[in-house]
Amino acid sequence: MKYSDWPLSAPVNITWEITHQCNLRCVHCLSASSNASPDELNFSECKGIVDQLDALKVFEINFGGGEPLLKDHFLPLLRYIHTKGIVTCISTNGTIHNVEAMELFTGNPLVNVQVSLDGATPEVNDRIRGKDTYRKIISGIELLSGRDIPLSINTVVTALNYGQLDALKALAKSYKANLRVSRFRPSGRARQSWDALKLNPAQLKEIAAWLESDLSILTGDSFFSISQDGRRKMGLDMCGACKMTCCIDPIGNVFPCAFLQDLPFCGGNLREKTIKDIWDNSPVFKRFRNLEPSACIACPRFENCRGGCPAVAYFLTKDLNASDPECLVNWSRGVNS
Amino acid sequence: MAFRLADNVRVRKENWGLLFYHQSRHKILFVKSGDWLQPEHFNGSWTLEKLVQDIGQRTGKSADIIEKTLPGLTRRLTANRMLLP
Numbered sequence: 471m472k473y474s475d476w477p478l479s480a481p482v483n484i485t486w487e488i489t490h491q492c493n494l495r496c497v498h499c500l501s502a503s504s505n506a507s508p509d510e511l512n513f514s515e516c517k518g519i520v521d522q523l524d525a526l527k528v529f530e531i532n533f534g535g536g537e538p539l540l541k542d543h544f545l546p547l548l549r550y551i552h553t554k555g556i557v558t559c560i561s562t563n564g565t566i567h568n569v570e571a572m573e574l575f576t577g578n579p580l581v582n583v584q585v586s587l588d589g590a591t592p593e594v595n596d597r598i599r600g601k602d603t604y605r606k607i608i609s610g611i612e613l614l615s616g617r618d619i620p621l622s623i624n625t626v627v628t629a630l631n632y633g634q635l636d637a638l639k640a641l642a643k644s645y646k647a648n649l650r651v652s653r654f655r656p657s658g659r660a661r662q663s664w665d666a667l668k669l670n671p672a673q674l675k676e677i678a679a680w681l682e683s684d685l686s687i688l689t690g691d692s693f694f695s696i697s698q699d700g701r702r703k704m705g706l707d708m709c710g711a712c713k714m715t716c717c718i719d720p721i722g723n724v725f726p727c728a729f730l731q732d733l734p735f736c737g738g739n740l741r742e743k744t745i746k747d748i749w750d751n752s753p754v755f756k757r758f759r760n761l762e763p764s765a766c767i768a769c770p771r772f773e774n775c776r777g778g779c780p781a782v783a784y785f786l787t788k789d790l791n792a793s794d795p796e797c798l799v800n801w802s803r804g805v806n807s
Numbered sequence: 808m809a810f811r812l813a814d815n816v817r818v819r820k821e822n823w824g825l826l827f828y829h830q831s832r833h834k835i836l837f838v839k840s841g842d843w844l845q846p847e848h849f850n851g852s853w854t855l856e857k858l859v860q861d862i863g864q865r866t867g868k869s870a871d872i873i874e875k876t877l878p879g880l881t882r883r884l885t886a887n888r889m890l891l892p
């Protein structure tokens with residue numbers, strides 16, 4: 471599917487990193503969150519952005535950060551968004567147990583909650599998310615579970631936890647939650663932990679087969695470049711950056727995706743431009759839509775995926791025109807050689 | 808019978824047609840309908856007859872062609888749970 475045949479007037483969904491403040495220091499954090507950034511968007515500015523998204527009929531906003539529940543105006547902002555009928559997905563680290571949030575989430579058809587957990591045991595999870603976090607996260611999941619809240623547990627698959635995927639699936643099921651798995655990418659703090667935590671080609675091959683064996687595991691488009699046919703038929707088959715989605719950071723910068731929050735990829739700032747202007751006219755966004763990595767053009771899968779993950783390619787090679795080193799074709803070479 | 812969006816479905820106009828979104832399944836559906844269909848056609852007040860007439864007036868297409876094409880489109884939308892059966 472070529473974007474030029476199906477251009478969108480606005481994103482389908484937005485990833486919105488509402489703050490850089492976080493009480494955890496996960497070694498793979500894509501935004502290297504710790505303290506709030508100076509000059510984060512205030513409530514009034516955020517409401518103005520919501521008004522723009524509503525006018526453009528953006529369907530869904532996925533909140534992350536940082537820890538969204540630490541942002542002082544996050545719950546009032548959610549309430550404001552819900553008056554517009556926009557669906558929200560809140561990614562939380564599960565350690566902030568907030569009664570007001572629970573009440574807002576419960577029975578709310580516009581809320582989905584995703585709790586991050588990076589291992590089925592404290593030994594594995596806490597090596598990634600920090601000391602004693604497994605216990606706190608499970609407490610958070612227990613508070614959310616059993617209420618009328620669509621809940622998923624999200625695991626970033628790394629060399630540490632890939633052997634626990636079945637256990638994580640069972641754990642999610644025990645809390646009546648879906649398991650969602652995300653690809654480990656070398657952005658934010660993950661650039662430092664990449665070599666230690668990245669999957670090798672054989673592990674990637676195993677995960678591709680595991681994902682294919684159970685299509686109920688959620689992935690979004692995270693694993694599109696290693697997915698096999700069954701999952702690709704679900705439409706999870708190409709990078710959506712600048713085509714279906716984009717990312718707003720805590721100070722209003724708009725990037726192609728949450729994994730590409732480096733200034734060279736900034737399409738503009740919402741204090742200076744509208745989201746519509748950035749979506750339609752940003753040279754960065756136009757460039758992304760036309761990306762056709764020369765290394766991929768001869769590949770038999772190119773018409774399907776249009777190249778792999780640009781973020782992985784860029785951070786590993788510093789060349790957006792390079793192929794994704796972990797794509798199906800590339801790791802097959804690695805496994806076979 | 809009038810066409811109506813299923814619960815939890817939203818739709819917006821694009822220059823190539825309509826983009827449907829199912830909010831509880833987080834699914835989207837691209838429908839290349841050009842300017843034939845508008846989001847308001849699915850508000851429950853448009854019958855097939857009214858729809859054919861409206862499309863004909865706006866696009867200049869004959870009722871024959873529209874009547875042959877529309878059922879396929881609406882069947883696809885219903886099969887994908889975007890429209891109420």
